[in-house]
Amino acid sequence: MAANSRFAVAVHALAVIAWHEDARHSSREIASSVATNPVVIRRLLAQLSRAGIVESAHGAKGGFRLARPAGKIRLYDVYAAVEEGGFFALPEKGNDQCPVSCRMKAILDGVFKRVESKVVPELKRATLADVVGQLPRPA
Amino acid sequence: MAANSRFAVAVHALAVIAWHEDARHSSREIASSVATNPVVIRRLLAQLSRAGIVESAHGAKGGFRLARPAGKIRLYDVYAAVEEGGFFALPEKGNDQCPVSCRMKAILDGVFKRVESKVVPELKRATLADVVGQLPRPA
DNA sequence: GCCATATGTAACCATTATAGTTCCCAATTA
DNA sequence: TAATTGGGAACTATAATGGTTACATATGGC
Numbered sequence: 011m012a013a014n015s016r017f018a019v020a021v022h023a024l025a026v027i028a029w030h031e032d033a034r035h036s037s038r039e040i041a042s043s044v045a046t047n048p049v050v051i052r053r054l055l056a057q058l059s060r061a062g063i064v065e066s067a068h069g070a071k072g073g074f075r076l077a078r079p080a081g082k083i084r085l086y087d088v089y090a091a092v093e094e095g096g097f098f099a100l101p102e103k104g105n106d107q108c109p110v111s112c113r114m115k116a117i118l119d120g121v122f123k124r125v126e127s128k129v130v131p132e133l134k135r136a137t138l139a140d141v142v143g144q145l146p147r148p149a
Numbered sequence: 150m151a152a153n154s155r156f157a158v159a160v161h162a163l164a165v166i167a168w169h170e171d172a173r174h175s176s177r178e179i180a181s182s183v184a185t186n187p188v189v190i191r192r193l194l195a196q197l198s199r200a201g202i203v204e205s206a207h208g209a210k211g212g213f214r215l216a217r218p219a220g221k222i223r224l225y226d227v228y229a230a231v232e233e234g235g236f237f238a239l240p241e242k243g244n245d246q247c248p249v250s251c252r253m254k255a256i257l258d259g260v261f262k263r264v265e266s267k268v269v270p271e272l273k274r275a276t277l278a279d280v281v282g283q284l285p286r287p288a
Numbered sequence: 289g290c291c292a293t294a295t296g297t298a299a300c301c302a303t304t305a306t307a308g309t310t311c312c313c314a315a316t317t318a
Numbered sequence: 319t320a321a322t323t324g325g326g327a328a329c330t331a332t333a334a335t336g337g338t339t340a341c342a343t344a345t346g347g348c
Contacts, residue, residue: 015240043250045242069316070322101154103184111182128267208345209293
């Protein structure tokens, strides 16, 4: 698995937590649902914790829970917490002697910014509650 | 350079060609502007050739040119030709015994589709001519 | 025909990001 | 004290991308 599934796994993990919003959930339990290693989950949730999306507790009866209600957690918050750059990458090099190359960075930057201006509102509209609402009720 | 700059490099390469739309351009010339290896350019342009965006010619006086006017080449066509999957990746695994995990793929798929439905029209609106229009006139 | 030039492509190496794993420490609860 | 749990370091594995070399093939001019 080299593909970038960080956002998908983060949403999945949060959905597991939000499904029983009151209880704490261990990284082992979450990893079991995602089918990965508990350390991978802890690493990812550490980022969400720094972003103020989840809270963690050490020790027995410890684990993770949401830092605020699922309806107040936008998918954009999750995306911003776990994904570094934008959706595209700009090449870092270029021939400064070439009049085309000299302008390309600014031109591509404009294109990418216009695309992101469409994506971000979409990710801000959807919340974790919308995701959990599509799950069956807990038994 | 492990980041995914294929789309950016493809647009850059096409801009070099479209700047002098009448002449043919060698991979060496284009690579010089992008500051990379000619083989990298040929690999990328081979994809654009298969997509009917550029035409190539072997031999002396050979090289690449646009297969149709720059105004008819949408950035979406370029994106579709050089980028494989969507903007996000779905995790391939999951615990089939978990009621949350069982639904996550379909739920995430819905989220991603909604985002792409905003991105695609934006990339279909912009053409290579819009990019070239932001370049200085050829000397 | 010969040769310079150019694409097409295979093969290989380097770099980087992500994922996976093991291990130990710190904190908490019973 | 013992069991449980997150935090994090350190390491390996895998895969995608980019970079490079090499060679076959095609073209145009002499």
